[in-house]
Amino acid sequence: MTNSNISRRSFLKKAGKTSGFVVLAGGVVQLTSFNAWAAKKSAIDNHVAKTMLLVGKDMFPGKRFSDDLYMIAVDSLDGKASKDESVKSALADGVAAFDKAAGGKYIDASSKKRMKVLKSMEGEGFFNTMRGEMVNVFFNNPRVWAVAGWEGASYDKGGYYLRGFQDADWPQPSEDASPKGWWE
Amino acid sequence: MAKKFDLNDDTVAVVIGSGAGGGTLSNELAQKGINVVCLEAGKRYTTDDFVNDEWAAFLQTAWLDKRTTSGSWRVATDFPGLPSWIVKSVGGSTLHWAGASLRFQEHEFKVKTEYGDVAGASLLDWPISLKEMEPYYDKAEDKIGVTRTHGIPGLPGNNNFKVLYDGAQKMGYKDCHTGRMGINSMPRDGRNACLQLGFCFQGCKSGAKWSAGYSEIPKAEKTGNFELRTEAHVIQITHNKAGKIDGVVYVDKDGNQQKQKARIVAVAGNSIETPRLLLMSNTSMYPDGLSNSAGQVGKNYMRHLTASVYALMDKPVNMHRGTTMAGIITDESRNDPSRGFVGGYEMETLSLGLPFMAAFLVPGTTGYGPKMGKFLDNYDHMAGMWIVGEDMPQESNRVTLNTNEKDQNGMPVPNVHFDDHANDLAMRKHAFGKGTDVYKAAGALDVFETPPYPSTHNLGTCRMSEKARDGVCDKHGKSHDIANLFISDGSQFTTGAAENPTLTIVSLAIRQAEYIAKEMAKGTI
Numbered sequence: 001m002t003n004s005n006i007s008r009r010s011f012l013k014k015a016g017k018t019s020g021f022v023v024l025a026g027g028v029v030q031l032t033s034f035n036a037w038a039a040k041k042s043a044i045d046n047h048v049a050k051t052m053l054l055v056g057k058d059m060f061p062g063k064r065f066s067d068d069l070y071m072i073a074v075d076s077l078d079g080k081a082s083k084d085e086s087v088k089s090a091l092a093d094g095v096a097a098f099d100k101a102a103g104g105k106y107i108d109a110s111s112k113k114r115m116k117v118l119k120s121m122e123g124e125g126f127f128n129t130m131r132g133e134m135v136n137v138f139f140n141n142p143r144v145w146a147v148a149g150w151e152g153a154s155y156d157k158g159g160y161y162l163r164g165f166q167d168a169d170w171p172q173p174s175e176d177a178s179p180k181g182w183w184e
Numbered sequence: 185m186a187k188k189f190d191l192n193d194d195t196v197a198v199v200i201g202s203g204a205g206g207g208t209l210s211n212e213l214a215q216k217g218i219n220v221v222c223l224e225a226g227k228r229y230t231t232d233d234f235v236n237d238e239w240a241a242f243l244q245t246a247w248l249d250k251r252t253t254s255g256s257w258r259v260a261t262d263f264p265g266l267p268s269w270i271v272k273s274v275g276g277s278t279l280h281w282a283g284a285s286l287r288f289q290e291h292e293f294k295v296k297t298e299y300g301d302v303a304g305a306s307l308l309d310w311p312i313s314l315k316e317m318e319p320y321y322d323k324a325e326d327k328i329g330v331t332r333t334h335g336i337p338g339l340p341g342n343n344n345f346k347v348l349y350d351g352a353q354k355m356g357y358k359d360c361h362t363g364r365m366g367i368n369s370m371p372r373d374g375r376n377a378c379l380q381l382g383f384c385f386q387g388c389k390s391g392a393k394w395s396a397g398y399s400e401i402p403k404a405e406k407t408g409n410f411e412l413r414t415e416a417h418v419i420q421i422t423h424n425k426a427g428k429i430d431g432v433v434y435v436d437k438d439g440n441q442q443k444q445k446a447r448i449v450a451v452a453g454n455s456i457e458t459p460r461l462l463l464m465s466n467t468s469m470y471p472d473g474l475s476n477s478a479g480q481v482g483k484n485y486m487r488h489l490t491a492s493v494y495a496l497m498d499k500p501v502n503m504h505r506g507t508t509m510a511g512i513i514t515d516e517s518r519n520d521p522s523r524g525f526v527g528g529y530e531m532e533t534l535s536l537g538l539p540f541m542a543a544f545l546v547p548g549t550t551g552y553g554p555k556m557g558k559f560l561d562n563y564d565h566m567a568g569m570w571i572v573g574e575d576m577p578q579e580s581n582r583v584t585l586n587t588n589e590k591d592q593n594g595m596p597v598p599n600v601h602f603d604d605h606a607n608d609l610a611m612r613k614h615a616f617g618k619g620t621d622v623y624k625a626a627g628a629l630d631v632f633e634t635p636p637y638p639s640t641h642n643l644g645t646c647r648m649s650e651k652a653r654d655g656v657c658d659k660h661g662k663s664h665d666i667a668n669l670f671i672s673d674g675s676q677f678t679t680g681a682a683e684n685p686t687l688t689i690v691s692l693a694i695r696q697a698e699y700i701a702k703e704m705a706k707g708t709i
Binding site for chain 2: 059060061062063064065115118122123127128131134135136138139140144145147148149150151152153154155156158159160161163164165166167168169170171172173176177178179180181182184
């Protein structure tokens with residue numbers, strides 16, 4: 001824990017001077033969101049966290065998803081790592097394997113190279129962990145829903161019968177095919 | 185009101201399962217004055233308990249007991265412990281069903297005659313015809329309150345339907361509408377009208393969708409002839425020295441084994457548990473399990489073709505607003521071998537919320553990448569359909585006991601083996617093409633051809649047949665081998681047809697109740 005805290009501090013220092021890892025081959029990681037995370041207590045070190053962030057982003061890239069949102073998956077795994085040493089070491093080992101496959105650091109590799117690394121890692125432990133966290137945690141988060149346009153629970157809002165269930169900009173079907181609602 | 189029967193009461197009819205088959209059969213028998221004990225493995229949830237949350241509802245209601253898979257179907261790779269997506273709760277999978285209530289077509293009851301020999305397929309004609317089924321379909325539609333029958337208006341189509349309909353018109357399809365649905369388009373039978381919640385799969389919180397759990401069971405309870413026991417998981421059906429069924433052994437909610445005596449037993453545990461239970465009930469008199477003298481129990485497992493097409497449209501759709509299955513194109517459901525396969529398929533809108541879309545759009549380890557990210561990022565631009573087609577029965581597709589693995593009661597788990605038939609593959613390819621064409625016509629930028637989910641339509645593992653050697657039960661679901669043992673769920677299906685199975689399961693249960701009451705009155709069972 002002490003080591004990772006030290007490395008986090010040194011990262012913040014370095015980031016302040018040089019903008020650190022801000023520019024990545026696949027796009028820009030927003031430093032502010034990462035700094036906010038890095039300032040918290042954490043089980044995993046910065047390199048592991050940065051790599052996880054980019055792996056999550058590479059797996060499910062979306063123009064509307066900010067890095068702040070991608071940190072949801074990193075945070076979630078960080079929480080698990082803080083309770084379970086084996087998770088922590090598995091994440092570190094997984095990132096090391098990704099780095100090795102990238103022939104350097106995964107986060108410094110080109111987008112094309114990173115996709116090749118992902119392909120080669122399909123079904124492996126760290127790949128599955130990251131994909132699982134993205135599918136089960138990231139896409140199950142209301143902040144992500146709001147950005148992607150899924151509105152979550154509707155019963156407490158009275159459903160959609162008066163709230164746009166027919167508002168898509170396509171021609172209205174014939175009355176035979178789609179009768180009026182009971183309230184009309 | 186609800187009655188209690190003694191464990192030693194050997195005059196009762198024991199019904200195993202409370203879903204489309206068991207829930208309906210229980211109520212129909214109780215209405216006729218027959219004493220029924222219904223044993224349900226799951227808990228009882230009311231509309232108040234249902235949650236508009238995909239994963240929470242799944243964990244609350246799904247059948248998650250240990251199971252194994254084998255075969256070349258992709259489900260065995262992507263979801264090795266979850267061959268089916270069904271419900272463990274009072275009401276069974278009618279809690280989860282989307283509501284599509286379609287009658288089978290005439291030819292689908294006699295596919296062996298219509299399709300001829302199909303290599304590798306164990307096709308067989310049903311021992312009943314559409315004509316014989318029609319009065320029961322009519323009763324089932326009235327019971328369920330199926331839209332577009334009995335003067336009940338169709339439902340209003342939602343956004344997902346508008347896209348489907350536009351594509352269908354541009355493709356020249358003739359039969360596209362909001363379907364025949366077991367969802368109230370207006371208040372009926374004590375149930376509300378649909379509020380277009382968009383959470384049909386999670387248990388309908390508005391109670392607009394017919395579900396055996398709150399539509400049939402409470403009516404049965406009112407007769408005073410019916411007892412429901414929840415968290416009562418049957419592990420064995422027992423028989424007397426003469427070979428007739430005399431009761432069941434179940435594990436109660438405290439983990440204790442109980443024995444309930446019975447005059448007859450009707451099994452409706454869905455098409456994996458039903459054959460499993462018959463196989464687990466083997467004795468020295470029935471060494472291969474009950475009703476298995478022909479060796480047919482567990483064979484001919486069918487799961488419908490199934491596939492989905494999800495499109496990324498050029499404008500917002502918000503497909504999640506409103507009913508999950510909001511409309512249908514039936515034009516491809518005909519049998520037209522010139523397409524390169526026998527049988528047909530229905531195209532029905534389907535939407536998943538973002539959490540499930542992430543899990544199912546491309547399931548398994550290849551489910552990631554730029555295209556998938558783009559779709560999920562633009563969830564509000566997505567439209568989707570599910571393809572339900574007739575799959576070929578094959579003897580090698582079967583439910584067996586996996587004696588290497590034990591469930592929570594120490595019983596062998598079911599293994600579900602499935603390989604697609606060449607006809608299934610040809611039909612799926614065709615359906616992916618047509619589904620894609622529908623969305624391209626309606627302005628799609630891109631599409632995903634999504635492989636089958638864990639099976640929701642589990643069919644055919646105890647099929648009905650005219651001749652005892654070809655199946656497990658007769659045209660009333662009565663075991664060919666044992667006169668007081670009945671099969672009462674979708675495992676009776678001789679073949680699968682292209683239509684969603686619930687209406688046919690309910691119709692068969694109504695018909696079976698009539699038969700059982702008549703035979704009991706005559707004293708033959």
